[in-house]
Amino acid sequence: MTEAAYDTGNIFAKILRGEIPSHRVYEDEAVVAFMDVMPQGPGHTLVVPKAPSRNLLDAAPSTFGPLFSTVQKVARAVRKALNADGVTVMQLNEPASGQTVYHLHVHVIPRFDGIPLKPHTGTMEKPEVLAENAEKIRAALGS
Template sequence: MTAYDPNNPFAKILRGEFPCAKVYENDHVLAFLDIMPRVAGHTLVIPKAPARNILDITEEDYLHVGRAVRTIARAAKTAFAADGITVQQFNEHAGGQMVFHLHVHIMPRHNGDSLLPPASRKEDPKVLEENAAKLIAALKG
């Protein structure tokens, strides 16, 4: 298996070298809005531990990711008045992975909507801020 690259974009976000629209953070995970969302509220959850994907993350670190995914999914359903939630996670090139730091996509969905193609457009930072505020409010209850 290829080694973890500490210069991947998500590692740079964790180190504060790249900005993000953060919605949730604890000692083990960070959740932030995707800058190229497929739907409004498209959020990524990443472990703080260096893990290329599900094939090399420790069980303990993966459990932290799973808990955060559940927390964010529930908040996203509320924040965006969604009818459902799509959760996706890709591994290695053949599996569709594009950034090689484990990440889970959480996308609020509405009946009859369609996902935009992956990486098809960059969202306006103001819209990301507004959507982050909605998610943060829903997380606070």
């Protein structure tokens, strides 16, 4: 099985370079976290390493420490900020898994008892809702 090459024109690479705006909630030298513009629930956040790789299958092992320590930090903040009952953390690899953006990323989605995830339909959230949720999460990260 041949792996496809990393595409530097993918949307997350463009977000990392600042070519496309995003509602960032966290950034350090290795990782950026920002709001998913097509959330499966309120507060759906993406955690993305700055190092280029299509997904978990081709990423350098050194990517995972900074990535997953940030995933934990963001998951705690998302849960607190949205007063969630739990958090779903998902990471998809290749088309058969549902991956649609080919830059390694982790979904952090606050969950609420009795409320299912919305389907990933391509419907974009209102910018003001994303901004409000991003502010709540940034505040929770700061506390």
